[in-house]
Amino acid sequence: MLLLAVPAAVTACRLLDTDAVTPVPQLLSAFPWLTVPAGLAALLAAATGRRGLGLLAAVTLAATAWASLPYPARTTDPPGRTLARIKVIASNVEIGGGTPALAELIRREHPQLVFVSECDRACGRALTTAFATELPHRAAVDAAGSAGSLLLSAAPLRDRRNVPATMGMPGATADIAGVPVRLQLAHPVPPLAHQVPLWTRELDRVAATAARWTGQALVAGDFNASQDHAAFRAVLDRGRLHDAARTAGVGRTPTWPLESFLPPFVQIDHVLVSDAFHVRSVRFADIAGSDHRAVVATLDLRAPP
DSSP: OHHHHHHHHHHHHHHTTOOOSTTHHHHHTTGGGGHHHHHHHHHHHHHTTOHHHHHHHHHHHHHHHHHTSOOOOOOOOOOSOEEEEEEEEEEEOTTTTTHHHHHHHHHHHOOSEEEEESOOHHHHHHHHHHTTTTSOEEEEEOOSGGGOEEEEESSOEEEEEEOOOSSOOEEEEEEETTEEEEEEEEOOOOOOGGGHHHHHHHHHHHHHHHHTOOSEEEEEEEOSOOTTSHHHHHHHHHHTOEEHHHHTTOTTOOOBOOSSSSOOOBOOEEEEEOTTEEEEEEEEEEOTTOSSEEEEEEEEEEOOO
16 A cells, blocks of 8 residues: 555654665655555555554554654753853855845844855855944855855854865854854755765765864754754764754754745754753744745853863
């Protein structure tokens, strides 16, 4: 029964920690919705008296529903006194279309760090000029279209390095309250059918880069992946990072797609932090002109033990 085959196969891949073959990563993006065909398969099997199929459908439905539950919040708190409170915005502005709305959000929220994906040259000039006083330091990939990216910071930046990728992924180190914090913008290609291997490689490069860091880190952007994707979980595991949204208990809040006939159904925009950060809150903001919601995270940087 096709209704059962799809959720059974995808749930198995989710539980087995694999997503490298089309159409698994695409279906994992809508993973909680697979409970619908699994539930229909269970009802049809019960209605037709097919006990064996009904049992398989019930097991598949239970496994899919269990794996789709909201992620539990992280309950532990980093030790040490608070050194600084930091507000972070991560936003994909869809080839610059959401630049004016993002600028308004920055004026309203007064962040210390802003990570902007799909920030073309016009977007880069506009944001750099508009916030030259509040956020005078930048690391950027100055490119046309979706390849452009921008990182703005209130703190001075050094050691600028980019992760090699199709779209810009700039990084730098900021000294925040005397603590060096590695900042990295993430924006791998989306897992379209023809570029799943490239998507996997670019996420792996982010994970490998994070694995080399020994101090504190903050990685943010449009990951084109949710926590249902093994390739994204590898970034968390190898970099010893925590998803701020999950820590705040809002890890299933969708950020994409906006401005579509479909409602937003997947969270692919993230702020990831290392152990010295206490997550105070995470909110999401619609950005007119973009198909992504922005992530607004308020963090406390604690004194490392």
